[in-house]
Amino acid sequence: MDQGAGIRVTSGERTTYANGNVADVDDLIALAGRAARSVADGGELHEATPPEPDSVPRHSTVAIDPRSVAVERKLGLLRRANEVARGLDPRVQQVTASYGESVQEILIANSDGLLRTDTRVRLNLAVHVVAKQGEVLESGFEALRGTAGFEMLTDQAVEQAATDATRRAVLNVGADPAPAGTYTVVLSSEAGGTLIHESVGHGLEADLNLKGLSVYSGRIGQKVASELITVIDDGTDPDRRGTSAIDDEGTPTNRTVLIENGILRTYLSDRKHAEKLGIPRSGNGRRESFRYLPICRMTNTMIARGTSEPAEILRSVKDGVFVKKMGGGQVDVVSGNFAFEITECYRIRDGKLAEPLRGATLVGQGPKLMSEIDMVGSDLGYSTGTCGKDGQGAPVADAQPTIRIPSVVVGGKLK
Amino acid sequence: MSERLTNEATVDTALDALRSLGVATGEVFLREAQSGSVEIKEGAIESAIARGERGVGIRVLDEQRLGFAYTSDLSADGIRTCADTARRMSGVTEADPDLALAKKAIDDADLDIYQAGVVDRPLAERGAVALTVEEAARAVDPRIRQFRKTTYSDSESTTIIATTTGVRASYRESYCGVMTSAVATETSPGGERQVGYHGEAARRFAELDPVRVGQRAAQRAVEKLGSRPLATQKLPVVLDPWMAMDLLRAIGPLFSADNVLKGRSLFAGKVGQRVANEKITIVDDARKPRGLRSAPFDGEGVATTTRTLIDRGSLRGYLTSLKTASKLHIDPSGNARRGGYGSPARIGPSNLFVAAGSDDAEGIVRGLDHALAVTSLLNLHTIDPVSGEFSLGATGNYLERGGRVHPAEGITIAGNLTHLLGAVVGVGNDLVFGPGGLGSPTLVISELSIGGA
Numbered sequence: 001m002d003q004g005a006g007i008r009v010t011s012g013e014r015t016t017y018a019n020g021n022v023a024d025v026d027d028l029i030a031l032a033g034r035a036a037r038s039v040a041d042g043g044e045l046h047e048a049t050p051p052e053p054d055s056v057p058r059h060s061t062v063a064i065d066p067r068s069v070a071v072e073r074k075l076g077l078l079r080r081a082n083e084v085a086r087g088l089d090p091r092v093q094q095v096t097a098s099y100g101e102s103v104q105e106i107l108i109a110n111s112d113g114l115l116r117t118d119t120r121v122r123l124n125l126a127v128h129v130v131a132k133q134g135e136v137l138e139s140g141f142e143a144l145r146g147t148a149g150f151e152m153l154t155d156q157a158v159e160q161a162a163t164d165a166t167r168r169a170v171l172n173v174g175a176d177p178a179p180a181g182t183y184t185v186v187l188s189s190e191a192g193g194t195l196i197h198e199s200v201g202h203g204l205e206a207d208l209n210l211k212g213l214s215v216y217s218g219r220i221g222q223k224v225a226s227e228l229i230t231v232i233d234d235g236t237d238p239d240r241r242g243t244s245a246i247d248d249e250g251t252p253t254n255r256t257v258l259i260e261n262g263i264l265r266t267y268l269s270d271r272k273h274a275e276k277l278g279i280p281r282s283g284n285g286r287r288e289s290f291r292y293l294p295i296c297r298m299t300n301t302m303i304a305r306g307t308s309e310p311a312e313i314l315r316s317v318k319d320g321v322f323v324k325k326m327g328g329g330q331v332d333v334v335s336g337n338f339a340f341e342i343t344e345c346y347r348i349r350d351g352k353l354a355e356p357l358r359g360a361t362l363v364g365q366g367p368k369l370m371s372e373i374d375m376v377g378s379d380l381g382y383s384t385g386t387c388g389k390d391g392q393g394a395p396v397a398d399a400q401p402t403i404r405i406p407s408v409v410v411g412g413k414l415k
Numbered sequence: 416m417s418e419r420l421t422n423e424a425t426v427d428t429a430l431d432a433l434r435s436l437g438v439a440t441g442e443v444f445l446r447e448a449q450s451g452s453v454e455i456k457e458g459a460i461e462s463a464i465a466r467g468e469r470g471v472g473i474r475v476l477d478e479q480r481l482g483f484a485y486t487s488d489l490s491a492d493g494i495r496t497c498a499d500t501a502r503r504m505s506g507v508t509e510a511d512p513d514l515a516l517a518k519k520a521i522d523d524a525d526l527d528i529y530q531a532g533v534v535d536r537p538l539a540e541r542g543a544v545a546l547t548v549e550e551a552a553r554a555v556d557p558r559i560r561q562f563r564k565t566t567y568s569d570s571e572s573t574t575i576i577a578t579t580t581g582v583r584a585s586y587r588e589s590y591c592g593v594m595t596s597a598v599a600t601e602t603s604p605g606g607e608r609q610v611g612y613h614g615e616a617a618r619r620f621a622e623l624d625p626v627r628v629g630q631r632a633a634q635r636a637v638e639k640l641g642s643r644p645l646a647t648q649k650l651p652v653v654l655d656p657w658m659a660m661d662l663l664r665a666i667g668p669l670f671s672a673d674n675v676l677k678g679r680s681l682f683a684g685k686v687g688q689r690v691a692n693e694k695i696t697i698v699d700d701a702r703k704p705r706g707l708r709s710a711p712f713d714g715e716g717v718a719t720t721t722r723t724l725i726d727r728g729s730l731r732g733y734l735t736s737l738k739t740a741s742k743l744h745i746d747p748s749g750n751a752r753r754g755g756y757g758s759p760a761r762i763g764p765s766n767l768f769v770a771a772g773s774d775d776a777e778g779i780v781r782g783l784d785h786a787l788a789v790t791s792l793l794n795l796h797t798i799d800p801v802s803g804e805f806s807l808g809a810t811g812n813y814l815e816r817g818g819r820v821h822p823a824e825g826i827t828i829a830g831n832l833t834h835l836l837g838a839v840v841g842v843g844n845d846l847v848f849g850p851g852g853l854g855s856p857t858l859v860i861s862e863l864s865i866g867g868a
Contacts, residue, residue: 001486001497002470002757014460020467021487034465071507094678130679130801137681157864178806180829180866181647213563213608215599226591266540308705330808331794334563334598336609339524339808341797361794361806363827390564409865411806411827415648 002162006290007035010272017293043134048241053055056252058245059236062121062149063184066101069150075157084162089170093137094130097162104289108250116250122147122241122395133167138167138175138358141327141343145384145395148239151319168325168344171356178345178360178412182373184320185362185405186313186348191326192383193398196303198329198338199366200231201398202389204258204295205284206273208333215336215367216264220279224264225370228306231259233268233300235283242299242385249285249294258280262371270296288392297389302399306376310402313375315351317357321360322346322353326383336366361411369405377402420471422447422585425489426577429471433500433579438505439477441498442516442578444714446470446756449534453541455549459788470756474659475501479510501812514742517582517716522644526586526702526709530543534571541567544593544625550817551629552597556637563596563610569620576716577582592616592850593628599636602628604668609642611635612791613657616698616850618705629822635790639810644868645787651840652828652860653780653788653814656847658666659855663697663767665798665805670724671750671762672739681803687731690803691836694772697793701749701765708852714753714760722748734762769853776857779841781817787865788812788819789828803832806866827866835860 005018005028018035022028078134081097104120126143142165148154187195208214216224225231235253237243246252249271257265269284273296286295314322320346329340342360346353382399420428426443433441447469454462457709470487470492482505486497551557569591578581594614601607613632617623654662673679682690689696701719703709712718715737723731735743736751739762751760780786791809808830812819830838841859848854 001493003487004468013456015462016465017462017468018465019584021469023488025492025737071504098678130677132678136802138804139679139799172802174751177804180827180864182868211561211563219749280786291466328794328797330796331526332610332791332793334596334608335642335824337793337808337810339793341794341806359802359804359806359829361797361808361827361829362864363793364806365824385688394732409644409825409827409866409868411808411829412595412864413829414647414864 004290005031008293009031009035015293019290027226048111051109051115052113053115056116056152056245058122058150059243059253060239061145064150066121066123066150067103069162077136077153080155081158081162083262084159085127085129085166088163088166089131091131091133091170091173092129092166093132096128097126101124106248108246110250114250116246117149118245120244122146123150123152125146125158125161126155127165128413129165129169133173136173138172140165140172143384145241146239147241147243152239158415168180171344172358175298175356175358178357178410179415181410182407183410184317185323185408185410186317187319187400187403187405189310189377189381189400190325192381193302194326194329194383196231196400197298197301197387197396197398198340199364199369201298201301202331202333203336203366204267206267206269206277207280207296209267209331210273210276213334219264222264222268223262225259225262226232226373227262228376229259229262229370229373230257230304231301232257232304233284233298233357237300240300240397247283247285248287251281251283251285253283253299268296268298286394288394290405292392295390295392297394298387298396300397300399302380303376303401303403305378305380305401308375308377310377313377313402314348315405316375316404317348318350320348321357322348328385331366338364338366339363357412361384363409363411369408373403374406375404420489423496424516426575428491429473429494429498429824430579432495433473434473436498436502438475438502440516440579441476441577442474442716444753444756445470445575445599446572448570449863450568450574451534452566452568453538453545453821454564454566455542455545458546459548460538463538467540471497472756473501473616474500475505476514476516477505479512479514479791479848480505480508481514482508483759489659490527492617513738513800515737515741516578516580517737518580519582519718521582521712521716521718524702524711526711528589528618528709529587530589533569533591533620536620541569541646542624547625548595548629552595552633552857555633556599556604556628558599558637559633560598560600561598562719563598565595567593570621576712576739578716583717584712584716588710589618590616590707591620592867593623595632597636598630599640601640605827607637607640609636611639612805614850616707618707620768632756638812639790639822639824642810642822643646645813645826645865647822647867648865650865651783652780652863653786655788656845657831657849658789658792659848659858660853661727661792661795663769663853663855664851665795667764667767668800669832670764672733672735672743676731676739676742679801682730686732688730689728690730690833691725691728692839692843695725695728695836695839696723696770697725697767698723698770699764699767703766707850708765713749713751715751717747717749717751719765734764736760736762750816756845766852766854768846768848769842769858771844771846771856771859774841774843776841776843776845777817778816778858781816784816786814787823788814790822805830805832825867829864829866838862
């Protein structure tokens, strides 16, 4: 149990934030004094509007509160994951299954009279499998994560996660190292949305754009991607990992169209940056906990569905690489250069999946890649993760349809 | 205000709670920290954060089963509830005969890791450090005109551990650091923009060198201007100390006895064997005076040590906790580290460094027809300690006989950590320590796969 509060005072261009563990109202008053101290000289304090509670729509349902579920039941799921993984293949050497639950109770009040609360129940069940063949060790990973009740963790879902993690580890120990070079790449919808998160999403955060430092700065209304590309950030998508009723400044979350048919429409904002840039508040001021100031960041980010048949996209490639699952990624937002890990991929030969490849990565430059995508599928697949920015972690989800990139650098080894 | 107990009295209350619950053995870990950070924008302080934290983590070991709980509610009730949760959790976990709580007394080592008053400096003085960084960066090149972020941060904390098995010890530590991401913009219209990051930290305020931080970040940004793709090929790779530290961080988990015992490390079963080029010696030194990760004891109350992990290419041993040391029938190394009162102990390095070599790194590079000197690595967090495989985004300088031909971006470097350690053909005499207690001299790798155009 960790209980605390943060008091933010703004005066002109300066923000002061004092935070800490608090047990009672006296602790809170002491914190407020600390926050106010550095702006007290010369700063003019205005009368605060008395807070008026109101309610906003909730986007997650919690039928079963995880705190009411016996530890034995949770351990049972982990044991089941372990049994399933070990039973699938003799090359499985090690299985690590973990379960985590977090319940965040949030209250936000400000001197404009806002007073809102939110409860975020988040679950995370992860399965990590190590397989060994000869001297080669490889791992496979799958996780079930959401802002939802314990009902999301069905036996069937847990068994599927264990199966997927095992299949990936076993596939990779038998796979050839990925060849380095430039290829046509098909990203399956199953691969998840790391690409959109890294290559575009971070560059659309308003704080960076106010400084004029993003590759997307000053480009609202301009074409920044192929007309096949529409990008949406949706903090209201029910039960997803990045979903909440309000952001961490009390602004209700939104479904924000960031890029519409290739045209940049807006940025992801918190209160301060929405005001400075003259754009609507998008409800993207998020913080890891009371220990941090809010910063502009994504919730659930996706490339919207297109019209191509996924099977037809695969058939269209004579020689290339098919990415079935992506792992973690990182972007240098100033240059737009990004890299992400591929955890399951195959060679494409004559429009069909051929041999599996391991140890691949994809690198590129966000706007360039987005303008080159030439097929977008009618399907949609999700992945989940924890996004890191300025030392704060935030739970997010990403999604995309199957897409084709005509030419992109794939990292790997040379014989 | 509810009466605030001292840290020592809080620990006593928790120990009493454990005894009154009738648990066989228990441990109390308390952390109190005051920390702050200052961020600047356009020559003025933009934000200042002051942070306080105080809480306890309680572990119960009963019938060889371990339970853990933590709380920031340090009222008598809050502490009792936490102790009881830890007791209940010990009832549902798996028994392990090797689990143990610390019993040995901890020696009195002065590691010089605390300077009083670091967090009490006036805001203006702390902001001035960050302003100095930006001034120094601007002075390097007129194309340095903006900063993605420049932050000064500091902290002071107290750690206490006490067990019902007779161990009780505490220490205080201080920390301050400054970092920046300088942005270089080419003067032509719609000019190319590149960012350069650098950060340093110290235990004492006077040991921070903000000018050096600004200069290095600026140089990193400016040297990337004019980047071009590079053809796919194999090339020798030069890692300056800071880039080498990034890779060393990824190698750290391979030494964890927990990973070794679970078959999740490349180094499992390799003690006494050659795992790296004979030029490589890697040391974990928790007792380094003023070291950023130095501490007299670890998160289980075990005295820390200095260990040579790889001695001239041969693996000498692992980093251990009480449990893993017992399984391996060796003395614990004191590497069960805790991030805070809310996290259970996990095995990790303290000050992990590659020992200085005797090579003139520049001389080696001049002897190479072609090479890539890496200037940034993307996606280091995806290196798999199990397989050792890595495939990273990178930028670098393409060199011919030590001279720079052009900077490169949009490339990948790939390989395997085992191969990489074996392929180190040059170890410089320029050992530097950086944030996170990591240290390394310049390393020259004979060959890695470069992915590009």
